[in-house]
Amino acid sequence: MLKQNRNPRVACLLRSLLVVLTASLSACAKPDIATVPAHPTFELDVKPLLADHCLLCHGYPATRGAPTNFRLDVWATSNGVQGADQQGSRLVKATLNDHMPPAALWGEGVGPNGKKLLQNWQTDGYPDQ
Amino acid sequence: MSRLSAVWLLLFAPLIAPLAARAQTPAPAPTDSLPAVVAPTASSEKLSESVPVPAPSSKPPGLDFNFFAAEPGSTPSADSAVKDANVDELSKKRRHRLEIHQTLGIATWILMGASCVVGQLNYNDLYGGGSGRGSYQMPHRLLVYPTAALFTATGIYALLAPTPYQKPLRFDTALVHRLAAIGATAGMLAEVALGFITARQADAGNPSGLKQMAQAHQIVGWTTFGFMTAAGVSWMF
Numbered sequence: 001m002l003k004q005n006r007n008p009r010v011a012c013l014l015r016s017l018l019v020v021l022t023a024s025l026s027a028c029a030k031p032d033i034a035t036v037p038a039h040p041t042f043e044l045d046v047k048p049l050l051a052d053h054c055l056l057c058h059g060y061p062a063t064r065g066a067p068t069n070f071r072l073d074v075w076a077t078s079n080g081v082q083g084a085d086q087q088g089s090r091l092v093k094a095t096l097n098d099h100m101p102p103a104a105l106w107g108e109g110v111g112p113n114g115k116k117l118l119q120n121w122q123t124d125g126y127p128d129q
Numbered sequence: 130m131s132r133l134s135a136v137w138l139l140l141f142a143p144l145i146a147p148l149a150a151r152a153q154t155p156a157p158a159p160t161d162s163l164p165a166v167v168a169p170t171a172s173s174e175k176l177s178e179s180v181p182v183p184a185p186s187s188k189p190p191g192l193d194f195n196f197f198a199a200e201p202g203s204t205p206s207a208d209s210a211v212k213d214a215n216v217d218e219l220s221k222k223r224r225h226r227l228e229i230h231q232t233l234g235i236a237t238w239i240l241m242g243a244s245c246v247v248g249q250l251n252y253n254d255l256y257g258g259g260s261g262r263g264s265y266q267m268p269h270r271l272l273v274y275p276t277a278a279l280f281t282a283t284g285i286y287a288l289l290a291p292t293p294y295q296k297p298l299r300f301d302t303a304l305v306h307r308l309a310a311i312g313a314t315a316g317m318l319a320e321v322a323l324g325f326i327t328a329r330q331a332d333a334g335n336p337s338g339l340k341q342m343a344q345a346h347q348i349v350g351w352t353t354f355g356f357m358t359a360a361g362v363s364w365m366f
Binding site for chain 2: 007009010013016017029030051052053054055056057061062063064065100101102103104106108109
């Protein structure tokens with residue numbers, strides 16, 4: 001029945017849509033970091049990772065509906081806005097659970113090496129430098 | 130056989146039956162080629178045994194013709210009647226589907242216009258020095274999904290409309306409409322891809338090239354809306 005009703009023009013349109021959607025699935029996220037430092041610090045290792053995956057929304061000012069009471073582009077708290085020093089554990093937890101960034105749900109998060117870096121940072125007690 | 134074809138056959142049965150019967154009987158030889166009186170000979174008697182000779186008509190042969198009968202080559206047969214019925218049926222189907230296509234097209238055009246306006250507001254908010262809060266993100270998303278769905282449905286209805294008769298390709302409003310629709314389809318495919326990539330990239334928190342991607346999405350969006358408008362306006366003339 002389906003075979004009888006198949007229109008070549010409709011099939012061509014649907015095939016094009018499939019190609020476009022498949023092409024759209026190509027890497028939207030930044031690639032995973034190549035090496036994992038054993039003792040990462042915020043300024044040297046964590047901040048570049050956050051710049052690639054988090055600061056689009058959690059910078060200053062917060063954008064795209066992100067909370068405005070904290071920012072991840074600086075370490076210290078200033079002008080009543082908390083810095084990364086207050087958000088370390090929350091940041092690591094949200095990233096490891098694939099809650100953040102939002103596309104982590106579809107496998108476009110910080111990557112396995114990025115997660116390992118954050119775990120190492122957590123193990124060391126969230127050092128700044 | 131469809132019901133309509135059967136009705137056609139019933140209507141034309143009185144016309145078709147004598148023609149069919151006439152086609153089965155051998156055609157009489159032209160009278161002017163025959164001698165007025167043929168004397169019965171041995172050879173002609175033998176011939177009359179093997180070949181059936183048409184019975185002599187009571188009417189004079191010169192007046193034995195059907196004034197309304199068409200030429201043998203152009204007689205409407207049962208096949209052509211069925212064919213006509215099929216063309217009629219396909220034409221009705223085509224009209225019905227194109228009416229739906231038109232309604233869906235107008236709805237798509239309205240939704241696409243709204244999507245473009247809200248998308249522009251979203252772009253200004255996120256990249257054009259706005260608050261950056263993303264207040265228009267959700268309204269834009271809520272508009273573009275039904276727009277894409279309606280656009281696809283509109284296109285499918287146009288493609289599924291049967292073409293019972295072939296029309297030569299010439300520059301007219303139909304051609305302008307088709308070209309604009311092809312442009313709109315290409316734009317829509319690019320729009321879906323660009324929008325999808327931009328949204329995924331933003332969700333991944335990846336800022337590299339995001340603004341350029343959003344800009345391309347915005348330009349292609351307005352262009353696609355322009356094509357849709359051209360497709361609709363071309364049908365008014």
